[in-house]
Amino acid sequence: MTQAAKKQGxxxxxxxxxxxxxxxxxxxxxxxxxLEAGTKYLGGHxxxxxxxxxxxxxxxPRLRKTYDLMAMLPGAEDCFLALRxxxxxxxxxxxxxxxxxxxxxxxxxxxxxxxxxxxxxPECPGHEIWKRDFTGSSGLFSLVLKPEFTKAGVANMLDxxxxxxxxxxxxxxxxxxxxxxxxxYRTATSWQPGGxxxxxxxxxxxxxxxxxxxxxxxxxxRAVR
Numbered sequence: 209m210t211q212a213a214k215k216q217g218x219x220x221x222x223x224x225x226x227x228x229x230x231x232x233x234x235x236x237x238x239x240x241x242x243l244e245a246g247t248k249y250l251g252g253h254x255x256x257x258x259x260x261x262x263x264x265x266x267x268x269p270r271l272r273k274t275y276d277l278m279a280m281l282p283g284a285e286d287c288f289l290a291l292r293x294x295x296x297x298x299x300x301x302x303x304x305x306x307x308x309x310x311x312x313x314x315x316x317x318x319x320x321x322x323x324x325x326x327x328x329x330p331e332c333p334g335h336e337i338w339k340r341d342f343t344g345s346s347g348l349f350s351l352v353l354k355p356e357f358t359k360a361g362v363a364n365m366l367d368x369x370x371x372x373x374x375x376x377x378x379x380x381x382x383x384x385x386x387x388x389x390x391x392x393y394r395t396a397t398s399w400q401p402g403g404x405x406x407x408x409x410x411x412x413x414x415x416x417x418x419x420x421x422x423x424x425x426x427x428x429x430r431a432v433r
Contacts, residue, residue: 210238219267225249225379230301231344240267248379249346252293252300258286300412304347307410314419315351320426322403325350347410348378350388353403353429361432362387362404365425371413372421383411383418 213220221241224234228249234242244250246258263271282290312326323331326349327338338345353362366374372385385408391399410418 210240214238226346226348227342227344228297228301228346230298231305231346232342235262235264237341240264241271245379246290247377249297249301249304250290250293250379252297252380253289254377254380254382256286256289256293258282258290301346302344303412304410305344307412307415308345308347308349310415311408311410311418312349315422318426320353320357320429322352322354322401325352325401325405346379348407350405350407352401352405355403356433357404357429358432359387359404361429362406364432365429368428369425370421371417372408372425375409378409380409381412382409383413384409 210220219240220238221243222234222239223244224232224242225245225248228244229242240263242262244260246260247256250256250260251258261271308326309328312324312329315321315324316329326332326345327334327342328345329335332338366372366385366387369385372383374386375382375384376386378384385406388405388407389399
């Protein structure tokens with residue numbers, strides 16, 4: 209894809225937040241510009257708001273000029289927090305990968321779950337692309353519930369979670385869970401997953417406690433049909 213874009217003189221930009229440069233080397237795969245939300249895995253502690261961008265040799269002069277013209281300077285405290293997170297980022301990301309895979313396999317065996325959307329799973333659409341280009345996976349993935357479950361059941365499940373919190377960001381030490389439906393803003397393909405969907409971010413809490421929290425949530429889900 210990047211080779212086709214280069215032939216037409218088109219710049220390619222990737223959001224590399226999910227994998228980070230640890231698991232996907234964007235410029236080595238031909239991407240001109242690579243964006244990343246430093247708020248997430250770089251910060252790692254849910255206390256930083258920062259964005260990152262890097263460029264290859266061809267696009268670096270224009271990126272640097274834009275940076276200078278707009279004077280986009282992070283604060284000293286933000287830089288301190290980013291450097292602090294960078295020291296442990298590799299260890300945290302590998303832990304998130306292991307936890308994400310363990311939970312994904314556990315969820316696959318749950319009777320309430322239709323399918324788990326995790327690119328490192330062979331059953332997941334796009335797995336071969338992930339296997340070809342990526343060196344690992346992070347702790348953010350989704351699951352699709354079986355079609356008999358309702359929004360009221362999902363609300364009953366999520367409103368009473370004890371460890372999993374609800375939050376739109378991710379990449380910190382807390383485990384998060386939210387419902388989502390991207391049908392209204394997905395344009396390349398139509399979103400028809402087959403059931404209601406939940407996005408999970410794996411934090412650093414005890415795995416048995418996290419499974420117990422989800423199991424209790426599934427009990428509440430089944431109670432509302």
